[in-house]
Every structure is written in C-alpha cells, then in structure tokens.
Amino acid sequence: MKNTIILDDKQIAHRIRRIAYQIYESNVNEKEVILAGIIGNGYALAQMIAKQLELISPLKVILCEVKINKKQPRETITTSIPITEYENKSLVLIDDVLHTGTTLIYGVKHFLDVPLTQFKTVVLVDRNHKKYPIKADFKGISLSTSLNENVAVKFTKDKAIAQLE
Numbered sequence: 001m002k003n004t005i006i007l008d009d010k011q012i013a014h015r016i017r018r019i020a021y022q023i024y025e026s027n028v029n030e031k032e033v034i035l036a037g038i039i040g041n042g043y044a045l046a047q048m049i050a051k052q053l054e055l056i057s058p059l060k061v062i063l064c065e066v067k068i069n070k071k072q073p074r075e076t077i078t079t080s081i082p083i084t085e086y087e088n089k090s091l092v093l094i095d096d097v098l099h100t101g102t103t104l105i106y107g108v109k110h111f112l113d114v115p116l117t118q119f120k121t122v123v124l125v126d127r128n129h130k131k132y133p134i135k136a137d138f139k140g141i142s143l144s145t146s147l148n149e150n151v152a153v154k155f156t157k158d159k160a161i162a163q164l165e
Helices: 009-026 041-056 102-112
Strands: 004-007 032-038 060-067 090-098 118-126 138-142 151-155 160-164
Touching (some): 004 009, 004 138, 009 041, 009 160, 032 041, 032 102, 041 060, 041 118, 041 151, 090 102, 102 118, 118 151
Parallel strands (some): 032 060, 032 090, 090 118, 118 138
C-alpha cells in the first residue's frame, strides 16, 4: 500500500502559522504563554509554533516538554520545567496527531492538578477516531480515516510532512 501525503512542508508551515495566530488571539490579554509539547513530535511542533508566536505577537513564550510514556500513559508524567513556572498561567498542550486521544487525555489529566488561567489543546492532525472524550481546541486538519490506517508526521531539519500509511 502506498503512502499518501496529507500535508506537505508548505501546508504544514501555513497551518502552524494559523495555529500560532489562534493561540495569540486566545491569549491577547496575557503577557506569556506556556507551550507544553508532548515528548517527540509534540515538542517539535511546540518549538515551531513558538517561533511563529514570537514573530507575530509580544507574548513571552515558554517551552515545556511533557514526558509521557505513550505505551503506558498511566506511568508518572513529568515536565521539563517545574510546576511553579506554569501555575496560574495560560498553557497550551501540543501533540502532532490525535489518534485515539489516549496520550492527550493523560496529558490533560496531568495539568488538571495545577491551577491555570487558561488551558487549550493543539494537534496538527485530528483523526476523528477518539476512544476518549477529548478534543483539540486548535488543529491543522481533521481527517476521517479507517481504524487500520495510520497518520505519521515526520519532522526533519529541512522539512515536515504528514502522511497516511
């Protein structure tokens, strides 16, 4: 079976810029925002969004890597910055693909114990096959796929691509 490109590098760049504007619009009264990217591609996407936010807004962007075991999401979740650096602030949880919602829902659960002024979620691709009642506030694209199809996002130094496998 042949891989089908869902989003090419230019389309991903466009969607990242649009998501950055949406984050700014929802945080227009804030001085800073925490971009919490789930380890791996979620964090890579958070870094790309941070660059765009810094270009288009006066917001101070703080990056945070969320370390979650995607195969065992009930294990302890940790972050690259201490809780005191994001409590009572606006936080955006970011991942590349929303498959079943397992990773995102456990990520959300981690931050529910922390007082935040605002909490939003971002995904580049929303597959619409959720196992949990979770949604992305901002998404690059919604895609209805069959359960046996996989969406893979690949970020390299030079380009990005999202494809159906």
